[in-house]
Amino acid sequence: MSDTSFVRRDMLEPQTPPPSQVGVIGWIRENLFSGWFNSILTLASIYVIYWVLASVLPWVLQSSWTATSLNECREQIAVAYGEGTSGACWAVIRERYLQLIYGFYPSELYWRPNLAFILMIFALAPVLYPNVPRKMLWFSGLYPFIAGWLLWGGTIWTPIAIVAGFAVGYGLFRVLIDRFGSLAAVIAAVLGTVLWWLLLAGPVAATLASAIPIGLTPVESRQFGGFMLSIIIGVTGIGASLPLGIVLALGRQSDLMILKSLSVGFIEFIRGVPLITLLFVASTLLNIFMPPGTNFDIILRVVIMVTLFASAYIAEVVRGGLAALPRGQYEAADALGLDYWKSMRLIILPQALKISIPGIVSTFIGLFKDTTLVSIIGLLDPIGFSNAIRANAEWQGIVWELYAFIALLFFIFCFFMSQYSMSLERRLQTGHK
Amino acid sequence: MKKSVFLGALTVAGLAAGAASAATLDDVKAKGFLQCGVTTGLTGFAAPDANGEWEGFDVGVCRAVAAAIFGDPTAVKFTPTTGKTRFTALASGEIDMLARNTTWTFTRDVDLKFEFTGINYYDGQGFMVPKELGVTSAKELDGATVCIQTGTTTELNLADYFRANNMSYEPVPIETNSEAQQQYLANACDVYTTDRSGLAATRATFENPADHVILPETISKEPLGPLVRHGDHEWGDVVRWVLNALIIAEEKGVTSANVDELAKGTDNPEINRLLGTEGSYGEILGLDAAWAVNAIKAGGNYGELFEKHIGENTPIGLARGLNAQWTDGGLLYAPPFR
Structure with missing residues (x-):
């Protein structure tokens, strides 16, 4: 009995946790079925997802890629998947995607917008990412002229x-x-x-x-169209409206009476008028005022109007950032003996702009999507082109396929912008929260 | 002060406009191409094909005018216009002529100061209903829900027609033709009303066109034609007589296939005058003698254009109806060519 001990001398081997707490099952229990209410929500969500996919996926997949008209699409789908099946007619995208992207741009010159687009990525890189060599900024400054020359010839x-x-x-x-x-x-x-x-x-x-x-070879503005036109209007508007908006925001905060009232008047006027009105002014009213024969490019007119419109909104977003800064920051800048421009450049604006990033980016995303409004004044952007394509006897009656394709193109760009703004916020996060 | 400068600038602009529009034909010849306004897309009348080339019935008129002036049907640049921008585009001189299924009305002619140079399509508003409703006449539509495009003359015509016949209806306002198709097929409305050519084109794209009928009543007059600015009658005459030449060519049996043969001279003096072998009618118009030959060769005579783009063998499948020659009981009646 002496060697009987009532105290353990060696540790038990640790048991593996019960399967209901780890691995896939544990995760599911933890995250999806952690209570009766959450379980109901999970089941309901799964049902909704299933229902959406079950109604959309067959349409997306039971499709025709090779037909040359809507009726042929229907025949092909009926033959392949049985009578009465409704499927997407992606053939219209296959036949017309170049038009939806480039408009009437001559096909042998597609390399020019392509090159301009690639160069745009290089021009944007030093602006967007700090680890790119600063010398590249020279290229960014020259880029608008290079792109203009490439596009218009x-x-x-x-x-x-x-x-x-x-x-x-x-x-x-x-x-x-x-x-x-x-x-x-x-x-x-x-x-x-x-x-x-x-x-x-x-x-x-x-x-x-x-x-x-x-x-x-020169290419006329009339031949511009499709998604290329959206990008030209959107990128130019975004690029030009940010500096203009910052200047307007500073003007509105200024102590100089005339400057201040001019800024306030401009901002309030532009914000009080719908974009579509400004576009009509650009497309029709200016035409009547200007002597006939003056060829003031329609795309340039639209870009100017879109830029003015966006800059008024940017100005208000930036003003919000300026107002959010504690008064002490302004006073500290003054106490350092910095003049107005130096204090703005080194102390106030970096902080104010950081606060305004989400607002600025959502204004830009809105601006980019608003470019589709130009279809109302007869410019053939993707939406305008979808109407023109539908006007062909072969494709009349086709709706969802074209809109889905256009939505995909816009989603790619807007999603990138939104992701970039979030990464920028993380990068600039200095722990003030 | 500022105001007077502004008004002064406007006056100068106005005078310059007058001066420029006084000789559109010379301007067009100088720049080497015709600038023609079309729709941004209407089935059968104007639409860009897969290669970006515009084609359609209205486009055919533009090409014929370009061919008459330059001998080249491709010497034309198309400006897509919407219902809202078309008239300013023409008034401001951005385009030389507008061929955009535009209804000839009093105010457009007189008040907006345009000159309609003829009628290339007689249209009218009609109704389309599903066959299963068993409706055979528009008079039986009392109490129906009607899909109607807002802000158009069709909306006013519809209200007039139902009031005149002491019937009631419930409008379902829609913006575009494609939206109308969706709504109509989803049974959001019993009836879809728009121009009969549009109804025919819409019905042709349905999965089962035979399940829908277009009612026999036509409740409005929609004479569609090309137009130019007021005040330049020489230019107006060119556009008018190119259109007339196409109509006369059909009446006299001149087609794009036999025009070269007939241009060598025939026994029919009117054909000879038209094709430039007798008299100097091209010169009077400010064009060369072969203007009509070139215009007919561009896309064929009126009948050929009609058959190719909107006729019975196309998906739209419109019958000639009112648009037949007067000799066939239609309304096409071009003034004599002498």
Whole structure:
């Protein structure tokens, strides 16, 4: 009996947890069936998902890819899946996807919008991601001119002459700043640039073009269409409305009375008017005011209106960010002896913009989707083109397939924007919460 | 001060508009192509095909005018216009002519200052109902729900017709033709009403077209035709007589197949005058002698255009009806060519 012990000397082997707590079953119990109410919700959700998929998937999959008309689609589907089956007619996408993407752009020149799009990714990279070399920003600055030249074609000297305007302004600024002070130099630089553009840029470009003819086949705005048009309008509007919106927001906070009332007036006017009204002004009213024969490009007009519209909204979003900053930040900037622009650039705006990121990005997403409104003024964006395609006798009556394809294209872009904004917020998170 | 500058600019713009529109034919010849406004897409009348080429009945008129001026039916650029932008596009000079199934009405002609140069399609509003309802006449539609496009003349015509016949109806407002198809097929409404050509085109795309009938009543007049700006009669004459030439060609049996043969000279003096072998009618119009030959060769005479784009052998399958030659009991009656 002496070696009988009532105290354990060695540890028991740890038992594996019961199967109901670990692995797949444990996870399911934990997350899906952790109580009677959650179990009901789970079962109901599964049923809804099943019901949606069961009604959509057969339509998506029992489809025709090869037909040349809606009736042929129906025949093919009836033959393949039995009489009375309704299936998608993806053949219309197969036949027309190039049109939905490029519009009437000449097919032998598709490489130009493609190249412009790839270059756009390179131009955006240094703006979006901080670990890309800063020197790339030069390329981002030049990109609008390169893209414009690639898309519209024509002589290379026109964009070069426009870029030269900036060089003229900068040159004037450098020469005059020592002699007359910064204000006079800025005014002279702006005047010089505008005068160059108005008076000299055209003739200089024409002379150079006749002397050294380098250029691409010109493509008219009328031939632009499809998703390419949405991207052009959307990206230009997004790119131009952010700086303009920041300036307007600062103007609205300014102590200078005229500047302030101008900003407030502009913002409130634009926000009080629907975008579609501005588009009608761009497409019809301006036409009547301008002398006939003046060819003020319709896409340019639309881009200007869309930019103005978005900038008013951006201005209010940024103003929200400015208002959210504690007063102490402004005072601290003043106490450091920074002037207005330095304090804005180094202290106020970085914080204000960080706060406004979700608002800014959702304005951009909204702007990008609003580009489909141009179909109402006769521009053939994807929605406009879907109507035009439906007007062909072969494809009349087709609805969901075209909209599904367009929705997919838009989803890809908007989802990317939204994901980027979330990653940006995480990156800039400095733990103020 | 500012206001007067603005008004001054407007006046200058107006004067310039007058000056520019005074010689559209010269302008068109100078720029080397015709600028023609069409719809953004209407089955049979204008739509881009898979290669981006516009085709259709209205497009055919544009191509004939371009061929008459330049001898080349492709010397035309199409501007898609919507119901809202079409008139400003024409008034502002963005386009030279509009061929966009536009109804010729008093206000459009007089108040909006346009000149309709003829009628290329006589349309009218009709009703489509499912066959199972057993309705055979629009007079039996009392109390029906009607799918109707908002903001169009069809809406007003419908109200007039039901009031005149002392009947009631319940409107289901819709925006576009494709939406109307969906609503109608989902039985959201008993009746779909729009222009008869549109009804025929819509019905042709149904899975079972025979289950639907288009009622015999036509409750409105919709004469559709090409139009140009007021004030430039030479240009208006060109468009008018190209259309007339196509109609006369059908009446006289001149087709795109035999026009080259007939242009060598025939025993029929009117054909000779039309095709430029007698007289100098092209010159009077400001065009060359072969203008009508080129216009007919572009897409055929009126009948050929009709058959190709909207006729009975197309999916739309419209009968000639009112659009037959006057000799066949229709309304097409071009003035004599002399």
